[in-house]
Amino acid sequence: MTKQEALFSYTLRLGDNALILGHRLSEWSSKGPLLEEDIATTNMALDLIGRADALLKYAAHVEGKGKTEDDLAYRRGEREFLCNLIMQLPNGDFGYTIARQLIVSAFDFCLYEELVKSKDETIAAISAKAIKEVKYHLKFASDWTLRLGDGTEESHQRIQKSFDDIWMYTGELFEMNEVDAILIKEGIAVDLNALKARWKKIITEVLLEATLTVPTDAYMQTGSRKGVHTESLGYILAEMQYLQRAYPDAKW
């Protein structure tokens, strides 16, 4: 694998994560439990899709085959996507969405804080932008975890179950492969193992304050680094890519 191929794959991974979670959050539009939460989830979706736009644009540039960010978003098959499994999980109830968001936003916070120092200028610039937004996402997810965890018996049970159910998708966030090895050597990527303790500390602090229990690590799901996804991704793409698949080159 060349450095260019590794950079393409790495940028796709970052971009796909933002795109797919952004798409999931956008599904809350007009369905939020309160107007403010409806606006908040779709605002976060907007931040994520904006970040995906910047990253996929850069991925297309790195690949150098004349593709655009739209080609990458709308014309790749499921197996070519590199987003983590956790980003694909259906929204569930609002508590489930919050649990997923806390886990991902804490991860993004640790990741992008390091990527700001990347030797790749474009990744560093996009990361500097992303980190400012991620802080708001993390704050939002932390606040709601506290409210639901330390809320009623019902809300406590439901968000605890959400964390327990999602936990098996957290191990994969930190998986690394040849792509990481090449880019870490170049000072472009981050050693994900080094982020784990910090991520766990953020999650633990919020969960304990919310009177929740941090799930114990057991069997962890895996696959996305190889393009093997949950069944949900196919459904997301079917909806997201429908227009460009049915009417190729259709313009708005």
Place this chain on the structure above:
Amino acid sequence: MNMLNEKEIYELLSEIPDPEIPVITIKDLGILQRVELKEGNCEVYITPTYSGCPAMKLIEDQIKEALADKNIGNIIVKLVYAPTWTTDWITPEAKEKLRKYGIAPPLHSTVDKGVLIGKAKVLKCPQCGSQNTEMISQFGSTACKALYKCLDCKEPFDYFKCI
């Protein structure tokens, strides 16, 4: 017709109002970065306030429209991410315009650093000036704003959050 130079083009574009908050311009907000004339092209550099700011496409169109009849070759609008946009770029005059428009202007960006540990900040109501205000939501009508309410005059208001 004489060709406009970079500075004149910049000044011309400085007049374009922000699509979301028309009382201030894209220059006031720090979205308009610079203008470069190269090889018959006019390159205009803009930076988004938020990654997903949906106004960017409209701003790009407004720039192209403003320069369309100026005979300055191809107009290429480039989106740049570095240096990272910050509310600190908003001038004191523009902040005052925001306040008069009913949006609480951003405090210095260091103030919002407490966002992660949940420290509250003191925000003045743009309507009555009271400091007895409370946040309703971190996220407001646009990506760049949070929603507050004044506990004295009871009016809700937008706060242009610091990043």
